[in-house]
Amino acid sequence: MAFSSFSICWVLPLSARLRLGRAYFKSLVPNVVQVSAHRIIKGPCYPCELEALLFVRKHTTIPVPRVFRTYPASDGRIYIEMEFVKGVSLAELWLKTGLTDDAKKAIIAGLHDAVTQLRNLPPPTPQDIVASTSTKEGLSDGRIGPETFGPFTSHDAFHTFLRGGIPIESTQKTYGDTVFQVHTRRYKTHFTHADLVPRNIIISNERIAAIVDWGFAGWYPEYWEYTKIFFDAFVRLDWYTAVKEAIPQYDTELAAERALWQQYDEPGVLRW
Incomplete structure (x- = not known):
């Protein structure tokens, strides 16, 4: 799947390009x-x-890396060749207090x-779904576990999944009043980055040069962006x-999520 013009160096196998890249350039992340x-x-x-990268680039002015092409992996996943955005992560700058108040x-x-x-961004359906950008692929989120999950045709189904299948009638006894309160509310569905933390915000000239790492993005209940910011070790x-x-x-939703993080983290992990 090609997204740009041909260059002779691209005829090398993916494995060779990765090997040469590791040898000649600074390591970024694993x-x-x-x-x-x-x-x-x-x-x-x-x-x-x-899906998320292409969707956001097409429908917003948010700075995201340009996608050039993809390569298949053996397990149904893919490698994405994309633009390298020069800059420094907000995490590094914020930790070093290298930003003025005006820059912040x-x-x-x-x-x-x-x-x-x-x-x-308008949801693809009037239903209160939890789904990937196209609604066809499974979602990925470190809050849930290492494997893909969903999609869900309702927020209620998603919340039941977060509770490990515990019925709503038993939620107060198992997880407390706040989880029950949140999981019986009605929410809008919004497109969500779902990992909008400092390491994923690239800064250049004291401005956002790119928001990266869209692997968790999708359609979620409106509170998910906010609560996921706190699911981090910054x-x-x-x-x-x-x-x-x-x-x-x-x-309130953050308090409910924190209760679930403590009592039933990673609901996507099979427990025997």
């Missing part, structure tokens, strides 16, 4: 290899990540704009204070 001054190859990834405000404003654009508390200005807050 599943991302830089293969030229302007390109990286990420993988193996689930197809839902490719500009970044938070940019993040607010990105989230607003995502939330304004240690600077002032980040969590600042980011509340960028994203609608759902603190």
Whole structure:
């Protein structure tokens, strides 16, 4: 599946390109290899990540890496060759306090704009679904587990999954009042990055150059973007204070999620 013009260096097998990239360029993260001054190859990834990248690039002005081509992996996943966006992760800058207050405000404003654009995307169906971008592929989310899951035809079905199948009538006894309260509410469905944490925000010239790592993205209940920001090990508390200005807050839902994180984390993992 090609997304750009031909170049002679691309005729090398994927394995050779990855090997050469690891030898000649600085290592990024375990599943991302830089293969030229302007390109990286990420993988193996689930197809839902490719769907999200193409969808967001087509329907918003959010800065995301350009996709050039994909390669099949042996297990149904894919490798994605995409643009290497130069810059520094917001995590690195925020930890080093290398940002002025004005720069932080500009970044938070940019993040607010990105989230607003995502939330304004019309869902593909009037149903309260939880699904990948196209609704055809399974979702991926580290909050759930290492394997894909879904899609779900309703938020109720998704919430039941998060509870490990515990019926709503037994939820208060098992997980407490807050989980019961949240899982009986009605929510809108919004397109969600679902991992909008500092390491996935690339900064250049004190502005957002790219939002990366769309592997968890999809259609979720409206609170999921907010609660997932807190499903992270970033240690600077002032980040969590600042980011509340960028994203609608759902603190009751966050309390419910934290109760589930403690009592039944990774519901997608099979338990014997």
